[in-house]
Amino acid sequence: MINNTMERNDTDLIERIAQEHGLSTASAKAVVDDVQSDADVALVCSECGDTEDDGARVVSAFTDPRDGEKRALCDSCFAGLLESRTMLSPQQARILPLMLAGWGPTEIADALGIDRPNVSVQQSKIRGRVDEAFEQLEEARSTLAVLEDLTNVETNQ
Numbered sequence: 001m002i003n004n005t006m007e008r009n010d011t012d013l014i015e016r017i018a019q020e021h022g023l024s025t026a027s028a029k030a031v032v033d034d035v036q037s038d039a040d041v042a043l044v045c046s047e048c049g050d051t052e053d054d055g056a057r058v059v060s061a062f063t064d065p066r067d068g069e070k071r072a073l074c075d076s077c078f079a080g081l082l083e084s085r086t087m088l089s090p091q092q093a094r095i096l097p098l099m100l101a102g103w104g105p106t107e108i109a110d111a112l113g114i115d116r117p118n119v120s121v122q123q124s125k126i127r128g129r130v131d132e133a134f135e136q137l138e139e140a141r142s143t144l145a146v147l148e149d150l151t152n153v154e155t156n157q
């Protein structure tokens with residue numbers, strides 16, 4: 001009974017949004033789905049299909065490092081992406097998804113089986129990585145600028 005009522009309300013809402021904004025029902029539904037995925041309701045990991053009910057610690061709308069798009073990912077899949085795409089250590093990659101999901105250091109320490117003080121140390125190292133990345137980017141840019149000129153000189157001779 002409760003489910004039926006909820007579904008009907010959802011359908012009514014979609015119809016109303018479609019009419020008010022001159023959208024097709026399908027586009028209106030896509031908008032509603034999008035809003036709901038941001039609202040953290042029963043998300044399914046887009047990589048492994050896990051939900052918080054069947055094993056994942058957290059499934060949240062994380063920014064996918066492969067394309068910068070927001071999508072539902074469980075903390076394990078997101079940690080895997082972070083580990084392969086960033087300068088974060090494996091442990092930092094496991095901590096960051098939980099930090100972003102609003103977990104406190106004590107909860108993170110319990111969930112990952114690491115010491116509470118170590119979690120705090122890793123959290124500040126994660127923040128430090130951003131500054132480090134900017135520094136390395138600057139260095140890489142100036143290296144590229146210099147070496148590009150060098151290459152031009154060599155090919156001109």
Ligand SMILES: [Zn+2]
Nearest residue numbers: 045048074077
């Ligand atoms: Zn997953």
